[in-house]
Amino acid sequence: MKRIAGMLLVVLTVAGVLWADSALSITGAGATFPYPMYSKWFDEYHKKNSNLEINYQSIGSGGGIKQVTEGTVDFGATDGPMNDDQLKAYQDKHGFGILHFPTVLGADVPAYNIPGVTAELNFTQDAIAGIFLGKITKWNDPAIAGPNKGVNLPANDIVVVHRSEGSGTTYIWTDYLSKVSEEWKTKVGKGASVNWPVGLGAKGNESVAGTIKNTPDSFGYVELIYAIQNNMPYGRVRNSSGVFVKADLASVTAAAAGAAKSMPDDFRVSITDAPGKTAYPISSFTWLLVPAKFSDATKRDAIKGFVKWMLADGQNYTEALSYAKLPKEVVAKELKALNNVQ
Amino acid sequence: MSLRLRWRKFVSGFMLTMTGVCALVAVSVLFLILGYLAIHGGASVNWNFFTKLPVPVGETGGGMANAILGSAKMLLLATLFGVPIGFFGAIYLAEFSGSTTAFFVRYAADLLNGVPSIVIGIFAYSLVVHPFRQYSTLAGGFALGLMMIPITLRSTEEFLRGVPNPLREAAMALGASKWKTIATVIVPAAYRGILTAILLAFARVAGETAPLLFTALGNQFWSPGWTHPTASLPVMIYTYALAPYDDWHRQAWAAGLVLLVLILVINIVARAILSRGIAVPRS
Amino acid sequence: MAITTTIVPTAGPVAGSRSFLSRLREGDEIARMITFLFAASVVLVTVLLVFELWQGSVLARHKFGFNFFHTSVWDPIFEQFGALPFIYGTLVTAAVALLIAVPLGIGAAIFLAELAPARVSDTLEFFIDLLAAVPSVIYGVLGVFIIVPLMRQYVHPALKHSLGFLPLFQGPAYGVGFLTAGIVLAIMVIPYIISVSREVLLSVPRDQREAALSLGATRWESTWKVVVPFARAGIFGSIFLALARALGETMAVTMVIGNTPTISASLLSPGYSIAAVIANEFTEATGELHTQSLIELGLVLFILTFLLNGFARLLIVATSKRGSGARA
Numbered sequence: 005m006k007r008i009a010g011m012l013l014v015v016l017t018v019a020g021v022l023w024a025d026s027a028l029s030i031t032g033a034g035a036t037f038p039y040p041m042y043s044k045w046f047d048e049y050h051k052k053n054s055n056l057e058i059n060y061q062s063i064g065s066g067g068g069i070k071q072v073t074e075g076t077v078d079f080g081a082t083d084g085p086m087n088d089d090q091l092k093a094y095q096d097k098h099g100f101g102i103l104h105f106p107t108v109l110g111a112d113v114p115a116y117n118i119p120g121v122t123a124e125l126n127f128t129q130d131a132i133a134g135i136f137l138g139k140i141t142k143w144n145d146p147a148i149a150g151p152n153k154g155v156n157l158p159a160n161d162i163v164v165v166h167r168s169e170g171s172g173t174t175y176i177w178t179d180y181l182s183k184v185s186e187e188w189k190t191k192v193g194k195g196a197s198v199n200w201p202v203g204l205g206a207k208g209n210e211s212v213a214g215t216i217k218n219t220p221d222s223f224g225y226v227e228l229i230y231a232i233q234n235n236m237p238y239g240r241v242r243n244s245s246g247v248f249v250k251a252d253l254a255s256v257t258a259a260a261a262g263a264a265k266s267m268p269d270d271f272r273v274s275i276t277d278a279p280g281k282t283a284y285p286i287s288s289f290t291w292l293l294v295p296a297k298f299s300d301a302t303k304r305d306a307i308k309g310f311v312k313w314m315l316a317d318g319q320n321y322t323e324a325l326s327y328a329k330l331p332k333e334v335v336a337k338e339l340k341a342l343n344n345v346q
Numbered sequence: 347m348s349l350r351l352r353w354r355k356f357v358s359g360f361m362l363t364m365t366g367v368c369a370l371v372a373v374s375v376l377f378l379i380l381g382y383l384a385i386h387g388g389a390s391v392n393w394n395f396f397t398k399l400p401v402p403v404g405e406t407g408g409g410m411a412n413a414i415l416g417s418a419k420m421l422l423l424a425t426l427f428g429v430p431i432g433f434f435g436a437i438y439l440a441e442f443s444g445s446t447t448a449f450f451v452r453y454a455a456d457l458l459n460g461v462p463s464i465v466i467g468i469f470a471y472s473l474v475v476h477p478f479r480q481y482s483t484l485a486g487g488f489a490l491g492l493m494m495i496p497i498t499l500r501s502t503e504e505f506l507r508g509v510p511n512p513l514r515e516a517a518m519a520l521g522a523s524k525w526k527t528i529a530t531v532i533v534p535a536a537y538r539g540i541l542t543a544i545l546l547a548f549a550r551v552a553g554e555t556a557p558l559l560f561t562a563l564g565n566q567f568w569s570p571g572w573t574h575p576t577a578s579l580p581v582m583i584y585t586y587a588l589a590p591y592d593d594w595h596r597q598a599w600a601a602g603l604v605l606l607v608l609i610l611v612i613n614i615v616a617r618a619i620l621s622r623g624i625a626v627p628r629s
Numbered sequence: 630m631a632i633t634t635t636i637v638p639t640a641g642p643v644a645g646s647r648s649f650l651s652r653l654r655e656g657d658e659i660a661r662m663i664t665f666l667f668a669a670s671v672v673l674v675t676v677l678l679v680f681e682l683w684q685g686s687v688l689a690r691h692k693f694g695f696n697f698f699h700t701s702v703w704d705p706i707f708e709q710f711g712a713l714p715f716i717y718g719t720l721v722t723a724a725v726a727l728l729i730a731v732p733l734g735i736g737a738a739i740f741l742a743e744l745a746p747a748r749v750s751d752t753l754e755f756f757i758d759l760l761a762a763v764p765s766v767i768y769g770v771l772g773v774f775i776i777v778p779l780m781r782q783y784v785h786p787a788l789k790h791s792l793g794f795l796p797l798f799q800g801p802a803y804g805v806g807f808l809t810a811g812i813v814l815a816i817m818v819i820p821y822i823i824s825v826s827r828e829v830l831l832s833v834p835r836d837q838r839e840a841a842l843s844l845g846a847t848r849w850e851s852t853w854k855v856v857v858p859f860a861r862a863g864i865f866g867s868i869f870l871a872l873a874r875a876l877g878e879t880m881a882v883t884m885v886i887g888n889t890p891t892i893s894a895s896l897l898s899p900g901y902s903i904a905a906v907i908a909n910e911f912t913e914a915t916g917e918l919h920t921q922s923l924i925e926l927g928l929v930l931f932i933l934t935f936l937l938n939g940f941a942r943l944l945i946v947a948t949s950k951r952g953s954g955a956r957a
Contacts, residue, residue, distance in 0.1 A: 029574045031481065033563070033912075043402040043566065050567065057567040059575055066705075067913030075479040090915065161801035168888035170705070170913040196915070199704040204803060204899045205888030206588070207909055210403075213590035218778070219804065233404045234590045325404075358849035362744055368736030369745070372819050373753055376760045382771060431667050438664035451668045454675040460938035461678065462877025463765075464904045465927045468911065469678045472685055472924075495671060525660035553764020556879040556904070560911055580766045584880060587770045595774070602767050613762045617755065 027054075030303055033061040034068020034081030035172045036209040037227045038290045041108055041327050042081065045318050049310055056306055062208060066170015066196040072293050073097060078303055080293035083110075083172020084179070084196050085272035100297040103345065104271040105311055105338055106289040108319075109260050109328035111251035112176050112225045113238035113286070115213070118143060118158065119220050125239040126151040126248045132241070133185035135162055135223060137192075138202035143221060151248070158221070165215045165224030168205030170196035173212075176288040177225045180276040184285075225286075228256075229326045243285040244277055255284035256328040263289075264331035271338070289330075297346050308345055315339060380606070387603030390596045395604075400566050400577075406593045410601055412568050416483065416576035417552070420562060423487025423572070424494055424551055429544055432498025439499070440506035441528055452500070459496035466492055467557040475561055481575040486562030490551040497547035505539030506532060538619050545616035549609045555580035579605050679931070686925035688918060697925065703890050703906075705914070710922035712929070714890035718807065718900035719930075722882065723875040725811025725896065726818055731868055733815075734822030735857075738864075741823065742830035743852050754827065761820035769884035772813045777804040777885055784808075785897050799895040805887040808896040813881050818871035825870060829863030829948045830856060863948030869941035873934045879904040903930050 032042075039062035046058040063071070065082035072080030073094050085104055086094070094102045114127050131147045134140035140147050144157040167174045178194040192198050203224075206215040213230040216222045228251050231238045240248040249255045259278040267273060277285045292311070298304035315338055319329045330338075398409030435455075439448050470489035475481055509532050517527040533540070562576050564585070569576035579601055586598035689697065693710060700711025737757075741750045781804030788798045833856050841851035857864070887899020888909060903926045914920040 027568075027570050029567070029570055031563075031565075031575050040403040046566070047402045057570075059565045059567055059569075061564045061575070063563075064913050066915055070913050070915045073915075074476065076475060076481055163801055163803055169909045170915065193706050195706040196913075197705045197910075199702060199706070200889065203889060204805065205901070205909075207883075207888070208585075208588070210585070210589035210591075214588055217590055219781070221801070229404070230590060354847050354850065358847035361849045361853070362740075365736040365740035365744065368733045369740040369753055369823075371733060372737045372760070372823060373756045375816055375819075376756050376763075379760075379763060379767070379771060382775060383767070386774070431670055434664045434667035435671050438661070438668040442661045442664060443668065447665075447668070451671055454672040456938065456942065457935060458671070458675050458678070460873060460877075460934045462879065462904055462930050462934055464877070464879040464907050465678075465682070465931050468685075468907065468924060468927045469681055471911070472681050473677070492674065495674070499671060524657040526656075528660070549762055553762075553766065555764070555766040556908060559908055580764060580880075583766050583770060584884070587766075587773055588884065598770055599774075602770050606763060606767055609762055609764065610759055613759055617758075 027057050028302060028306055029057045029059060030079070030306055031059045031061070031077045032068075032079040032081060032292075033063050033071050033077045034293070035065045035083045035290055036062040037065070037083045037110055037171075037173045037176075037288075038081065038108055038327065039209065040229050040233070040325050041322060044321055044325060045314060048321065049313060049318075052313075053309075056310075058306075058310060062210075064167070064169045064196070064208065065172030065175060068172075068293060069196075070170075072102065072295070079295070079307060081107075081291065082175075082196075082293060083288055083290045084175025084194075085274075085291060086293065098295065098297075100295065103294050103296055103341060104291040105294060105341070106271050106291055106330055106334055107314060108322050108330065109256050109275075109287060109289055111228045111256050111284055111287045112173055112180070113228050113231050113251045114223065114241065115216050115226050115231045115236045115238040116223045117216050117220060117236065118160075121155060121157065122237065123152070123155045124237065124250065125155065126242065127239045128242045129184035133181050133188050135164060136166075136181060136201065136203070137185075137187060138164075151242075160221045163219050163222040164203030165206055165212050165219070165222050166200055166203045167197070167209075167212060168207050171208075172196060172288075172290065173209055173225065173227055174198065176276060176286060179274055179288075180286045183277040228252075232326050241285055243281075243283055244279055245281045245283075247281050249282065249284045251284045251286070253323060253326065253328045255282055256287045257331075259283040259285070259287035260289070260328070260331055264333045267334055267337055269337075269341075271334075271341070294345055296344055304345065308342055311342055312339070383599065383603040383606055386596075387599035387601075390600035391603060395597070395600055399568070400582075404591060408597075410577070410579065410582055410597065412565060413577035413579045413582045413601070414604075416486075416562065416565070416569055417579040419483050419569075419572070419576065420486040420490055420558070420578060421548065421552055423484065424490035425544075425548060427488060427491030428494030428547065428551075429498055432495045432547070433502055433540070433544075435495075435499045436502035436506060437528060437533075439503045441524070441532070452503075455496040455499045458492070459500070463493065463554055463556040467560045470557060471560040478573075480573055481561065481563040482573045483562060483569060483576045484572045486558050486576065486578065487572075489557035489561045490554060493551045493554065493557065494547040497550060498543055501543035501546070502536075502540050505536040505543065508539065509535045542616045542620045545612050545619070549612040549616070552612070553580055553605055553609055555584050682924060682928040682931060686921050686928055689921035689925045692918065693922075697922070698929075701890070701892055705916065705919050708916055708918050710918065712903070712922070712926055714892050715901050715903045715906050715926060716929070717892045718810075718886065718890075719876055719902040719904070721807050721896070721900065722810040722814055722886065722902060723872055725808060726814035726875045727868065727872060729812065729815035730819045730822055730871060734819045734867075734871070735826055735864060737819075738823045738826035738830055738867075739852060739857070741827045743848075743856065750827075754824070757820045757823050761824065765817070765878060765880040768813055768817055768881040772809065772881055772885040776813060777809060780804045780809050780812075788897070796894040797896050800893070800898050802897065803887060803899055805885050806897050806899045807886070807893075810882045810886040810900070810902070811896070813885055814875045814878055817878060817881060818875050821871045821874060822867045825867035825945060826860075826864050829860040829867070829945065832863075832949050833859045859951075860948055862944045862951075866941040866944030866948065869937045869944065873937035873941065876937070877904060877930055877934050879908050883908050 042060045068080035068082045071077045144159045175196045182189040182194040206212045209227050209230050212224050213226045216224050240250045242248050259275050263273045263275045315335050322329050395409040397411050401408035474485040474488050517531040558581050565575045565577045583598050583601045586594040701713040702709045702711050781802050785802035792798045841855040882902050883905040889899045890901045907923050911923050
C-alpha cells in the first residue's frame with residue numbers, strides 16, 4: 005500500500021511539473037510541400053520567442069483542410085486552395101470563414117532515378133501525361149527520347165511513384181496535367197488525392213522522394229527542395245511557350261509574375277501552366293489556412309504575430325531552401341488581410 | 347533391414363531434421379533483427395539522441411528526447427488507465443462473479459484483445475480527439491490503455507484462479523471477510539504473476555504505432571502538459587524511416603534499437619520474475 | 630473488524646451463507662460492487678467500440694450497400710468508394726504469409742514439442758516469445774531497408790526469370806508489393822503459430838505416442854500420423870489466430886506493400902491493404918463519405934478478426950480439453 009501511495013506521489017509530482025510548463029503551444033497541420041520551410045520557420049521563431057511553440061505536422065494538404073475544418077488543429081496548411089464546397093462546409097460548421105495566406109512559392113519537379121543516366125532530361129507535356137496515364141511504359145519511348153537526343157535511355161519499365169494520401173503536391177501536379185492533357189482532365193481530374201491510373205503510392209513528399217531514391221527506373225513528382233536536398237536528378241519541363249525550363253527561383257518567380265498583379269482578395273489562385281517564356285509551368289503558391297475568428301485571444305495574437313514575421317523577416321530564409329519569395333504586391337495585400345483575423 | 351524399413355527410417359530422420367531446421371530458422375530471425383538494429387543503430391545511439399530535440403527537416407543532428415518523454419507520458423497514462431480496470435475486473439471475475447456475467451466480460455475482453463490496433467486508433471479518435479477538438483497525450487494514452495485492459499484482465503484472472511482454494515478457505519475459516527482475504531491472501535499469493543502480466547501488457551503497447559497516428563499526432567517540440575499533441579518513439583521511427591534523409595534513417599535505426607532493447611528487457615524481466623514462481627498461463 | 634469477525638463464524642466460513650447485511654458491513658458488498666464496475670466497464674468499452682464503428686459508417690453503408698465490397702473504384706474526388714482492392718490486398722498478403730508461416734511454424738513446433746529436450750525446448754520457446762514481442766514498426770523498418778532492396782535486386786528478377794510464365798510473377802520489379810508484404814507478415818506471425826501449436830502438441834497424451842511406437846512406427850510416423858492428427862484442431866486454431874493477426878497488421882504492411890489500390894494476379898505488383906489505407910487516409914479524408922468509408926473498412930476488419938479469433942479459440946479449447954480428457 006505504501007509503495008503504491010509513493011508511486012502515485014511521484015506520478016503526480018511529475019504531472020504537476022509538466023503541467024506547470026507555461027509555454028504556449030499551437031498546433032498546425034497540413035502540406036508536406038512547404039514542410040522544410042515551415043519547420044525551419046517555426047524553429048527560428050521559437051528561438052526568438054522561447055515561450056511560443058508552433059508544432060507543425062506534415063500530414064498532407066488534404067489532412068490540413070480536414071483537421072482545421074474539424075477544429076482539431078489551430079491552423080492548417082495546403083498547396084491546393086480549398087474549393088468553394090470546402091469553404092462553405094467550414095462556414096456552416098463554425099459560423100465564420102477561413103482565410104488563405106500565401107507563404108512562399110514552390111514547384112513540383114519530375115524526379116527520376118535511372119541508373120546510368122545523369123543528364124537533365126527534357127519532358128514534354130505529353131510525355132508527363134502519358135507516363136502518368138500508363139500509356140508510356142518504357143524509358144526509351146519516343147515521346148521521352150524525342151527531346152532528349154544523345155541520352156542513352158534504357159528499355160526498362162518506368163516505375164511511377166505518386167502520393168498515397170491527400171496532398172497539395174498532387175493537387176499542383178494534377179492541376180497542371182488537367183490543363184495540358186484533355187484525357188487526364190476527363191479521366192482523372194484534379195484534386196488532392198485522385199484515382200491513379202498507374203504507379204506506387206508513398207506517403208508524403210518525404211517518402212515519395214525516398215521511394216524514388218531507392219527504386220531504379222522510377223519517376224515521380226516532388227517539391228523542388230526534396231529533390232535538391234537528396235541530390236536527385238530532375239528534369240526540365242516544356243512550358244506553354246514551348247521552352248524547356250528548369251525549376252529554380254527565377255523560373256518560379258516568373259510564373260507568379262502575372263498572378264501577383266491580379267491577385268484575388270481571397271488569394272486562391274492557380275499559377276500552373278502560366279504564360280511567359282521563362283515561367284516554370286508546375287509552380288504554385290502554398291497557403292496557411294487561418295480561421296477568421298479565434299476564441300482564444302493569445303493564440304490569435306501569436307498566429308498573427310507569426311504571419312507578420314513570416315511576411316517580413318521570414319522571407320529571408322526562403323531562398324536557402326529553394327522556395328521563391330512572395331512578390332511584394334502579395335505581401336502588402338496579405339498584411340491588410342491579416343486584419344480580418346479576429 | 348528391408349529396403350522399405352530403411353526408407354521409412356530415412357524419411358523419419360530427414361523430416362525430423364527438417365523440423366529442427368524450421369525451429370532454427372524461426373529463432374535465428376530474432377538474432378538477425380537484433381544484429382541489423384545493432385549494426386545500423388548502435389553507432390547512432392549517442393547522448394544527443396536522448397537529450398536533444400529534432401532539428402528542422404533536412405538538417406543533420408538533433409535527437410528524439412521529446413519523443414522519448416512523449417512515449418513515457420503516454421505509457422504512464424495507459425498504465426494508470428488500463429491496469430486498474432484489468433486488475434479489478436479480474437478480481438471480480440475470479441472471486442465474485444456468477445458464470446453468466448463472467449462469460450460476457452471475458453468475451454468482451456477477448457474481443458477487445460483481437461481488435462486490430464488501427465481500429466483502436468479510429469475509436470480513440472472519435473471518442474477523445476474529435477469531441478475535444480484536440481490531438482493530445484491524453485488521447486494517445488487512452489488508446490494504449492485500452493489495449494492494455496484485455497491483456498491485464500485475462501492473465502491476472504488466470505493467476506488469481508491459480509491460487510489454491512485451501513488458501514482461500516483457510517483465510518475465511520479464520521474469520522476474514524472476503525475482500526480482506528483477497529487483499530491479504532489471494533492477491534499477494536498471485537503477486538508475481540500479476541506483475542508479470544502487467545509488464546507484458548506494458549511491453550506490448552510500448553511499441554504500438556498505429557493507434558498513435560490519429561491520437562497523439564506528433565510534435566517537434568516538448569509537449570507541455572497532457573492536452574497537446576506529442577511526439578512518440580514508434581511514430582518517429584515510422585516517419586523517419588520513410589523520409590529521404592540519410593540522417594533521419596540513421597536516427598530511425600537508433601530509435602528502433604532503443605525501443606526494441608527496452609521491450610525485450612521488460613519481457614525478460616517479466617519472465618525472470620515468474621521463473622521461480624508459478625508457470626505462465628497462456629491465454 | 631474484530632467484533633464482526635467474532636460474531637460471524639457461527640454462520641460458517643462460506644461467504645454465500647452470510648447475511649447481506651454482514652457482508653455489507655465487512656465491505657464485501659462494496660468490494661464486489663467496485664470490482665463489478667471495473668469489469669462492467671470492459672464490456673461497456675467494447676460495446677461502445679462496436680457502436681462507434683457502426684454509427685460512424687452509417688452514411689457509407691446506406692449509400693454503397695453491398696457494392697462497397699465488390700467494386701474497385703476508390704475515388705475521393707467523385708466520392709465513389711469501393712473496397713475490393715483493399716480487401717483483395719489484405720487477403721492475398723495474409724494468404725502468402727500463411728503459405729510461408731504454416732509449414733515453418735508447425736515444423737518448428739513439432740521440433741520443440743516432440744524432439745528437443747525440455748531444456749532446449751524451453752529456451753527456444755523463450756526466444757520465440759521474445760520474437761513475438763518485437764513491435765510492428767520495427768519489422769517495417771527492416772522491411773524497408775533490408776527486405777525490399779533484396780526483393781528488388783534478387784528475388785523479383787529471379788522469380789521472373791524462372792517462373793515468369795506464370796501470371797503470378799509478372800510486371801516490373803518494384804521491390805514492394807503483395808509478396809514482400811506477405812513475407813514480412815509471415816515473419817511476424819510465425820511465433821504465434823509456434824507457441825500455440827507447441828502448447829497443443831504438448832497436451833497430447835504420452836500414451837498415444839507410445840502406442841504408435843510400440844506398433845513399430847518410426848518416430849516421424851508416430852508424430853505425423855498420430856500426434857499431429859490428435860492435435861489437429863488446436864493447430865488449426867493457431868493458424869486462425871495467426872491469420873487474424875495478419876489481417877489486422879498495419880504498420881509493417883503500410884511500409885512495404887506499395888500503397889496502390891490494384892487488383893492484380895501478380896504477386897510482384899504493388900497493392901494496398903485495409904489497415905494500410907486507414908492509416909494513410911484517416912486524418913485527411915475531407916469528405917464525410919470518405920471518412921465514413923474508412924470507418925466502414927475498420928468495421929470490416931473488426932468483424933473479420935472477431936470471427937477468426939472466436940473460431941481459433943474454440944478449436945484450441947477443444948483440443949486441450951480432448952488432451953486432458955484422454956489423460957484422465
